Amino acid sequence: MIRHHPEGALLLAYAGGATDEAMSLILATHMAYCETCRAEVSRLETIGGSLLQEIAPVPMSGGALDAALAKLDTAKPFERRPRPVSRDGTPAVLSRTIGGDLGTVRWRRVSAKLSYLPLFRHGSVTVRLLRGVPGAQTGAHHHQGPEYTLVLKGGFTDVTGSYGPGDLQVMEGEMRHNPIADPGEDCINLAVTTGHLKFEAPLQRIVAPLFGF
Amino acid sequence: MTPGAPELNAALVRVAQVRDRAAFAVLFSHFAPRVKAYLLRLGASPALAEDLAQEALLSLWRKAHLFDPAKASAATWLFTIARNLRIDTIRREKRPELDPDDFMSAAEPAADDSLALADDESRLRAALKDLPPDQVQVIELSFFADKPHSQIAGELGIPLGTVKSRLRLAMARLKRALGEAE
Numbered sequence: 481m482i483r484h485h486p487e488g489a490l491l492l493a494y495a496g497g498a499t500d501e502a503m504s505l506i507l508a509t510h511m512a513y514c515e516t517c518r519a520e521v522s523r524l525e526t527i528g529g530s531l532l533q534e535i536a537p538v539p540m541s542g543g544a545l546d547a548a549l550a551k552l553d554t555a556k557p558f559e560r561r562p563r564p565v566s567r568d569g570t571p572a573v574l575s576r577t578i579g580g581d582l583g584t585v586r587w588r589r590v591s592a593k594l595s596y597l598p599l600f601r602h603g604s605v606t607v608r609l610l611r612g613v614p615g616a617q618t619g620a621h622h623h624q625g626p627e628y629t630l631v632l633k634g635g636f637t638d639v640t641g642s643y644g645p646g647d648l649q650v651m652e653g654e655m656r657h658n659p660i661a662d663p664g665e666d667c668i669n670l671a672v673t674t675g676h677l678k679f680e681a682p683l684q685r686i687v688a689p690l691f692g693f
Numbered sequence: 694m695t696p697g698a699p700e701l702n703a704a705l706v707r708v709a710q711v712r713d714r715a716a717f718a719v720l721f722s723h724f725a726p727r728v729k730a731y732l733l734r735l736g737a738s739p740a741l742a743e744d745l746a747q748e749a750l751l752s753l754w755r756k757a758h759l760f761d762p763a764k765a766s767a768a769t770w771l772f773t774i775a776r777n778l779r780i781d782t783i784r785r786e787k788r789p790e791l792d793p794d795d796f797m798s799a800a801e802p803a804a805d806d807s808l809a810l811a812d813d814e815s816r817l818r819a820a821l822k823d824l825p826p827d828q829v830q831v832i833e834l835s836f837f838a839d840k841p842h843s844q845i846a847g848e849l850g851i852p853l854g855t856v857k858s859r860l861r862l863a864m865a866r867l868k869r870a871l872g873e874a875e
Contacts (some may be wrong), residue, residue: 489842489860496836504810505789510798512791520765527867528836529769530818533698537726538733541743545721548750551712558755560832564791572792609782 482514484647491517495524501600502607502636502672505577506630506648512518512571513646537593547688574632574670578609582632582668587611593661594618606692610669612636619684620658624675627651629659634667636660657681696723700810701767709757719749720767728775734837737783745782749775766814771812774847813871820870831856 486507493499494507511518567585575581577599587595593616599607604625612618614634628650633642638657643649645674651657653674661667677693679685696719697705704716718832728747732742752774760770775807819831832844842860 486751487857488864489857492835492860492864493842498839498841500834500841501786501789504787504869508791509787518791523871524770525697525765525773525870526814526817527821528772529766530723530814531833531836532727532731532772532775534766534818534821535727535730535734538742539727540725540746544725544743544747545718548721548725548747549718551751552712552714552717555751555755557751559759560759573789577789589754597789672791 481645482516484516484641484643484649485517485648486510486648488520491520492527493566494522495521496528500602500605503628505573505607506628506670508673509571509632510574510630510646510648512573532593570632572589577607582609585609588691591616592689597693604675605674607675610671612667614661614663614665614666615659618659618677620656620680621654621677621684622656623651623673623677625653626674627653627663628672628678630670632668633664635662636667636669637662698766698768698814702762702811704761705753705757705767705770706762706816707755709760711716715775720753724753724768724771725750728771731772731775731837732779732783733784735779737779741783743777749778752778763810768809769814779839798818816866816870820867823870824863824866828866830860831859832863835860 490499490503490507494504499507500529508516511521539666544617548553550582562652564580566575566581568581570578570581570583576596578585585597587597589595597609597610601607608630610618612634628648629643630648631643633645635642635647636659637643638659640649640651640655640657642662677688679688701720702722704713704719707713707716708720728749729742729746732745732824733739736743749771751772756774758822760767765773777790780786821832824832831842831845834840834849835842838845840848842856843853846856862863
């Protein structure tokens with residue numbers, strides 16, 4: 481049961497094509513878990529269809545239709561990319577970015593309890609996977625910009641509530657939290673952060689930049 | 694006389710089923726100038742907008758077998774093609790998309806019938822026309838500006854919270870419009 485969804489404005493931006501690669505990835509992966517948001521995006525895309533239908537047309541140059549018709553016979557029918565084979569149910573939208581299942585990830589250790597895998601970085605936006613054993617804490621921190629965290633497996637709890645598979649947490653920059661991985665299986669998250677995390681413990685402040693956090 | 698949504702949907706189905714070139718010509722004549730206008734609104738040069746409109750309609754021909762009239766109208770389906778084409782070619786970015794089989798929850802969306810869908814879309818269009826101008830503006834900017842809402846707020850000179858509240862109001866009205874006749 482998913483309790484934490486992206487807000488409507490974010491889904492609208494996704495439907496309109498305004499979200500960047502990082503946000504598109506985390507929203508599409510949320511939708512792999514969430515039928516409600518999937519249906520909402522389909523509805524929002526109809527706004528795009530309506531706007532396209534209503535927009536004042538700008539004439540194509542003369543001969544454009546003939547040029548298109550001339551290409552039809554040699555145009556190959558589109559084929560979907562083959563779906564990556566998954567042993568553990570990792571959504572294809574995510575495994576295409578990881579380059580394999582969650583089960584095949586070669587984690588980089590931060591501590592005995594925490595590990596991570598950087599996926600990509602665009603400007604100040606960083607996308608990574610995080611993994612914590614039950615009871616693991618990231619340490620109290622706030623952010624330079626918004627932080628989006630999607631739970632893929634297990635769960636975590638902080639001052640704002642508890643999050644399980646498919647739940648998306650949105651933290652605005654100034655909000656402070658100290659997420660703790662829930663008991664049970666390891667907690668694996670997909671996180672999109674802007675800027676660096678601002679840790680409160682002096683040691684973490686020194687160590688975090690070494691890991692790119 | 695411009696063809697209506699039912700004619701356009703039927704034309705796309707004919708392209709999918711029998712590779713009907715006359716039906717393609719109808720779709721091209723209707724949609725290529727609209728896709729071109731959409732791309733111009735997003736800042737493409739006239740030459741690029743023309744090329745990409747050609748490419749979008751060629752994609753329609755190549756992908757027609759994937760069109761499901763029970764799930765979307767021809768206009769909405771082509772909008773998603775044009776949107777993704779623009780991200781690929783103008784923004785040169787990837788757009789991670791949900792794989793059609795990427796459903797962790799087994800439940801399929803309730804089977805829509807295409808008549809109800811067409812009805813929804815015409816009510817949606819009517820509701821869009823009835824929205825106050827400040828709400829239309831934030832909706833249009835979400836589709837035609839290629840900018841995050843924070844940047845839209847900056848350009849309109851209003852707080853981000855105002856952009857979001859206008860969007861919320863607009864979406865609530867659109868949803869009510871869709872709910873009313875049910």
